[in-house]
Amino acid sequence: MTYQERLSPWCIVRLLPKMQRIVVCRCRKRNDAIAHLQALKRLNAGAIYEIIFDLGD
Numbered sequence: 101m102t103y104q105e106r107l108s109p110w111c112i113v114r115l116l117p118k119m120q121r122i123v124v125c126r127c128r129k130r131n132d133a134i135a136h137l138q139a140l141k142r143l144n145a146g147a148i149y150e151i152i153f154d155l156g157d
Contacts, residue, residue: 101154106156108126108128110133111133113149114147
């Protein structure tokens with residue numbers, strides 16, 4: 101995990117078939133992640149998104 105990724109621990113991930121996922125966005129604050137998630141759901145209602153806190157390794 102890079103230093104830049106450690107600065108933004110809140111992630112929005114898109115869940116894909118076969119237990120795969122894509123990190124769509126990284127945010128520093130949970131409120132920013134929630135706002136971004138709401139916008140993503142409005143734009144693409146068919147996709148499944150989740151907010152996670154990524155501690156890294």
